[in-house]
Every structure is written in C-alpha cells, then in structure tokens.
Amino acid sequence: MVDVPTVVLSSAGTLCIAALFFTIYNRRRAHIKMALSLSYQAIKNILLCQTKEQRILDFVLKNAVRGDPQSVIDNIDKYCSQREWSMNVGNEKGIILDNVVKESNPSTILELGTYCGYSAVRICRLLKPGVRFFTVEFNPAYAAVAKQIIEFAGLIDKVQVLEGSTGDIIPQLKKKYEVDTLDFVFVDHWKDKYKPDTQLLEKCNLLRKGSVVLADNVIVPGAPDFLEYVRNCGKYDCTNFPSFLEYMDEKDALEKAVFRG
Ligand SMILES: C[S@@+](CC[C@H](N)C(=O)[O-])C[C@H]1O[C@@H](n2cnc3c(N)ncnc32)[C@H](O)[C@@H]1O
Numbered sequence: 001m002v003d004v005p006t007v008v009l010s011s012a013g014t015l016c017i018a019a020l021f022f023t024i025y026n027r028r029r030a031h032i033k034m035a036l037s038l039s040y041q042a043i044k045n046i047l048l049c050q051t052k053e054q055r056i057l058d059f060v061l062k063n064a065v066r067g068d069p070q071s072v073i074d075n076i077d078k079y080c081s082q083r084e085w086s087m088n089v090g091n092e093k094g095i096i097l098d099n100v101v102k103e104s105n106p107s108t109i110l111e112l113g114t115y116c117g118y119s120a121v122r123i124c125r126l127l128k129p130g131v132r133f134f135t136v137e138f139n140p141a142y143a144a145v146a147k148q149i150i151e152f153a154g155l156i157d158k159v160q161v162l163e164g165s166t167g168d169i170i171p172q173l174k175k176k177y178e179v180d181t182l183d184f185v186f187v188d189h190w191k192d193k194y195k196p197d198t199q200l201l202e203k204c205n206l207l208r209k210g211s212v213v214l215a216d217n218v219i220v221p222g223a224p225d226f227l228e229y230v231r232n233c234g235k236y237d238c239t240n241f242p243s244f245l246e247y248m249d250e251k252d253a254l255e256k257a258v259f260r261g
C-alpha cells in the first residue's frame, strides 16, 4: 500500500539533502552528480507516489534469486549504481567489510543503521550458524523494506531488526536482548552519532578487549569527531581502510577501531 505521508516527507527530505550537497559542494563534479540524482529521485517519488527504497525492494523481488544473499547484494548494487544512488555501503567498501568480519570471526554483532538491509545481508551471509546479529533502524519505512529484503535473502532467522534510535536501544541490549559483550560493531548511521554512540557502548560495558568497531563513511560525509576520539583517547588501536564512496568516484574510507579493554 502507498504511504503518501512517507513519500511526501522522504521526497522533501531528499530535495533538502540535494540542495545542501549542491550548495556546499557546488564546484565538485561527484557532488553535482549526486545532487542531480537526488533531485531526480525526489521528483520520481512524487510522480510515482513511491519511495526509492520501495523501488529497490521491487527490483530485488523481481530480479534476485530468493534465498541467495549474493544475488540480493548484486541486484541492489546493480540498481543503485545504474539507476538511483543510495546509501548502502556498496561493493568496494563491502569487500573491506567482508574481510574485517571474516578475520574477527564474531559471535555477537551490532549494526547501527540498517537502511534497506544491504550491509545486514552482506554481513550475515558470512556468519556461521548460531551467531547473533542485531541491526538498529529508527525509520519504520526503511525497517519494513529491510525486513522484506532480509527475508527474501533467506536470512531472517539470523537477523534481529531493532526499531528505534540507537541512543534508546544500546542501553537495552544487556537486559532486554541478553547481550554480554559485542564482538563486532558496524557503525553506519548518522555521522554525528558515531562518537556519542561509541562512548555509550563503552559506558554500557558492551565492548571487551578485542571488540572491533568498524565505521563507514569517515571521509564522506565524514565523522571527524569520531576519528579524533578513537585515534587519540588511548582506548583503541586504529586502522584506516581507504576506498571510495558507494557508487561514486569519490574518496571515502572505513576506520577499524579495536577496543583495548
Ligand atoms: C547509511 S544508512 C545505513 C546503510 C546500511 N548500513 C547499509 O550499508 O546497507 C544509515 C541509516 O541509519 C539510520 N539512522 C540514523 N541515525 C540513527 C539512529 N540514531 N538510530 C537508528 N537509526 C539511525 C537512518 O535512518 C538510515 O537508514
């Protein structure tokens, strides 16, 4: 069913983001390209009375193979690189994410920022049975799309989509969700929350010696206060992985911060 307020709100939001990108970065080709793409998406949302996230879901349901996570990932990448730009971690940084997940061999994982479930599918396809994966999303429309994509990928039994804000959910993880400590945290929500939510994880005793905190988009849009904190507070060993912004020819990076305990 078409949710008109969601479409109108997301279109208005998208137009504002496009205007912001255009104003701030009006001399940079990649950002002009993104601004044009977001403006086109906003117009399409209004004309079709449908959101981009619903179009991503439709494309997956139509083209991917049910129960095949790799085919779901490939089809989202295809749609977002060829038709409409979208804020999934994408394939180039996704390969780095895969490698960091594999080398840390986690048993309990938290993702901050689900969006359409792309990175959740990407991470969960690598996990052995019995691993616990929680992903937090405060936009109900995105969470609904993510659940359908994760279900289509055949991974719904491995994933718990927690609807709400990270600031509310992180403090509930121990008691409500019986989490002792987290082995791996993928930080990919709004960038001004990276630092406070990392500090909240510490405060709630959810990190143990060796817990891996992997943060996306530390260059674009950028999380300078988070980088300054993890690199200089003395509690983490940090590694930077240079790469490119999802579906764009623009430098970005992931930062891996390993908690010293
Ligand atoms: C960049 S997208 C996540 C992309 C996803 N990790 C992927 O690569 O497929 C960021 C998401 O975080 C959500 N978000 C932002 N701040 C949040 C917060 N404080 N609590 C919960 N969700 C948040 C947004 O609604 C958005 O869907």
Ligand SMILES: [Mg+2]
Pocket (backbone or CB within 6 Å): 087, 088, 089, 188, 216, 217
């Ligand atoms: Mg990201």
